[in-house]
Amino acid sequence: MRVKDKLYGEYEVESVLAELILSEPVQRLKGVHQGGASYLVNEKWNVTRYEHSIGVMLLIRRLGGSVEEQIAGLLHDVSHTAFSHVIDHVLDHPDEDYHEIIFEKVIVQSEIPTILQNHHYRYEEILLDDSRWTLLEQPAPELCVDRIDYTLRDMNRYGEISLQDAHHFLEQIILIDSQIYLKDIKAAEWFVETYYKEVIDFFMHPLNVYGYVKLTSLLKSALQEKVIVLEDFLDKDEAVLAKIKRSDSSKLQAELQQIHDEVILEENKEEYDIHHKGKLRLIDPSVYLDNRLKRASELSGMVREQGDKAFQKASTGLFLKVIPFS
Template sequence: MIVDEIYGEFELEPVLQDLIHSSPVQRLKGIHQGGASYLVNRAWNVTRFEHSVGVMLLIRRLKGSVEEQIAGLLHDVSHTAFSHVIDFVLDKESEDFHEEIFEETLVNSEIPSLLESYGYSIEQVIKGNYPLLEQPLPLLCADRVDYTLRDLYRYGYITRDEVDSFVSSLCVVNDVICIEGMKQAEWFVKSYYKEVQDFFMDPLNVYGYDRLIQLLREALYLQVITKEDFLLQDEEVLAKVRTSESPELLKRYLEITSTVVLQENDKDYDIHLKGKPRLIDPTVIVKGQPYVSSEISNAINEMNTRAEHRARKGSYIKVKQKTRL
């Protein structure tokens, strides 16, 4: 039995139970979904483990195969410490470093032998086509839906009733996750932009990202950490920084954990951070027929236009004041 705060209680097959308890999946308990977020606000604490289990369970609710549930559970095992922060540290504009090392990370773990003991193969996970798990933007997929609902619910942006109502509206048509009803589609698009823009581009979040990127770049340069250390957990990497003899690194670390006063200001700024645009335009079912939601909803079309403009502009932050915690 597994209990999830978003999807409820489930009985799982033994292969899924054992995968959850495997070292690569358990490691994700120490990888925070928001990267630097938890360092500047301890309440921003969703982990890749919770998300990975959630993706598996959402695929299960949508009647996906056990193979696709396995793929959902394992899709983030190669995420590095601090998640997408490392893409900025390594100048990966496509933000896909974890995908580059996915196969190597899986193959060199206990996962292949565990899968084989239940009659599955690692090739199925790596090479398989899993349309419920992953779809290109702007379509819905289990990965995208789960991190939106999980973060926003945990952080108090959306209610339990809203989550339940939305999850109940999901269906699958031609292997694509769709939303039944325009009201729910508009709700999700609005919620999604709360996640990828209001939350990720929150000034405090941007500040944490910027300072952690600088810290980790400096730690790499000073050889206090190595690129391989990014396959440790967040706190294991930070422990190497804290126990180093570098005054510069300790100063940078204390900057992240200080109280700051921040202001959005695109004329006089200390930090400018941009990520790749993440626009959403889900398929909606209206009177039994599928539609691209923006083609029949002015509200969604307007939300997407505003979101694209904001994403391309990025976030400009002025650091007004810093105080040691």
């Protein structure tokens, strides 16, 4: 099976990866949007968990990771619910970890263990301990494939960086003990700037936050009215919305009508209708310089300044006033 990706190119993958890609849990991710509510308020904000999962697998492959680590990368998001991290707010999980809590249950109840067993792999050895996979995951503020892919993918799709920019950055990666570092402080500065375009300018874009908050409220109401149940979140975004649209609840229909892009928003800390804080996400990649690893913030005032601004913005959150149409 050949797998093609805009960022990383085309690769022939092993049969175990091909079968997993075609499995129901991975195919479901085509209907789960990475940005949660974002596609509902801007149709161009439409990256899916499937695209990201394929990208993570292929970037691990490009960097020389094992088939086992590619499997872990492909499957790392299969337990993401409809609307991704919106559900963490619906269910009051401030650490945005609900998909991690249910990960093993989702795996065990699927065909994934059987597929792996048929190829002489055990899911317990590959999928239940991320610490084995040093390319796939690293604690912030270091780089890892997961963090790199969603940043490059979103920012390329949404017009912030070119393919050439992304490819040039990937060439600056150096692996030391199977961990990702950078050869050059300029590459670190570029990625830091790009990452904060993602987690501050995009995740905390007023329209994105508005959609997030309104969808959270709608889904909470739909649960309370028993129009949907918790298990529905293991379906696709549009399947969950379809159940709500079919409801005869006037409250739900009114809330649904509020999720659109024709809204005027103003950042206003004094008079606000919405205050939203997401998970704090900071980046400070290490650079291999003079045979030593040094944090980018030790080498660059720009990285320090960007990090301070991002910390302040994320810690304070976004205060939005909804301006009525005149």
